[in-house]
Amino acid sequence: DAGVIQSPRHEVTEMGQEVTLRCKPISGHNSLFWYRQTMMRGLELLIYFNNNVPIDDSGMPEDRFSAKMPNASFSTLKIQPSEPRDSAVYFCASSLALVNNSPLHFGNGTRLTVT
Amino acid sequence: AQSVTQPDIHITVSEGASLELRCNYSYGATPYLFWYVQSPGQGLQLLLKYFSGDTLVQGIKGFEAEFKRSQSSFNLRKPSVHWSDAAEYFCAVGGTGANNLFFGTGTRLTVIP
Numbered sequence: 001d002a003g004v005i006q007s008p009r010h011e012v013t014e015m016g017q018e019v020t021l022r023c024k025p026i027s028g029h030n031s032l033f034w035y036r037q038t039m040m041r042g043l044e045l046l047i048y049f050n051n052n053v054p055i056d057d058s059g060m061p062e063d064r065f066s067a068k069m070p071n072a073s074f075s076t077l078k079i080q081p082s083e084p085r086d087s088a089v090y091f092c093a094s095s096l097a098l099v100n101n102s103p104l105h106f107g108n109g110t111r112l113t114v115t
Numbered sequence: 116a117q118s119v120t121q122p123d124i125h126i127t128v129s130e131g132a133s134l135e136l137r138c139n140y141s142y143g144a145t146p147y148l149f150w151y152v153q154s155p156g157q158g159l160q161l162l163l164k165y166f167s168g169d170t171l172v173q174g175i176k177g178f179e180a181e182f183k184r185s186q187s188s189f190n191l192r193k194p195s196v197h198w199s200d201a202a203e204y205f206c207a208v209g210g211t212g213a214n215n216l217f218f219g220t221g222t223r224l225t226v227i228p
Contacts, residue, residue, distance in 0.1 A: 004158070042218060042219075042220045042221065043205070043218040045216070091158055091159070093158075093159075103149065103161045103164060104159070104161070104216065105161075106151075106158030106159040106160070107158050108156065108157050108158045109156075109157075109158055
């Protein structure tokens with residue numbers, strides 16, 4: 001299994017630009033999660049999907065952030081417009097099901113730098 | 116409220132020495148506990164998990180952890196550390212679903228020759 005695949009690995013952009021992060025979950029996994037990791041706040045859950053449906057987006061910091069999951073094998077996290085404080089590592093994770101005995105499998109992350 | 120405390124931000128051990136990383140949690144019901152490891156530039160990888168049963172759980176890479184309800188702890192141990200164990204370690208507590216997983220702030224492990 002290829003694991004959770006995220007792209008790009010690194011993204012450098014200027015303030016005000018649109019940023020799109022991509023994620024391909026493990027095949028057969030029904031739940032997908034977007035996390036943000038910073039030194040100050042650690043790992044934060046932004047949003048998660050179950051069977052392609054967004055369940056809880058209360059972790060999304062602002063309206064500038066949006067996420068979609070058009071099908072079971074693809075999700076995007078978009079920031080528009082981006083700001084320097086959005087600089088972080090963004091992780092996508094998937095799990096077989098939305099139950100406690102189904103651990104998360106993380107991608108290698110996208111390191112976003114907004115200048 | 117759920118919370119996870121990893122009191123040690125950074126630990127340095129010599130290769131071959133034993134290791135214990137501390138994790139304390141606060142949770143209103145029976146917790147589901149996890150340890151993840153993150154190598155530089157990588158995502159988090161599951162080391163082990165505790166749901167129920169034997170309070171001493173074995174994981175990958177020679178790690179183990181012990182659930183102690185009376186102390187609200189789930190410390191991670193390894194009898195002999197290898198240089199490749201240098202990484203960041205995260206303890207996490209969850210409840211009814213993977214969406215309720217709360218992570219600690221992590222402990223960075225440095226291994227010296």
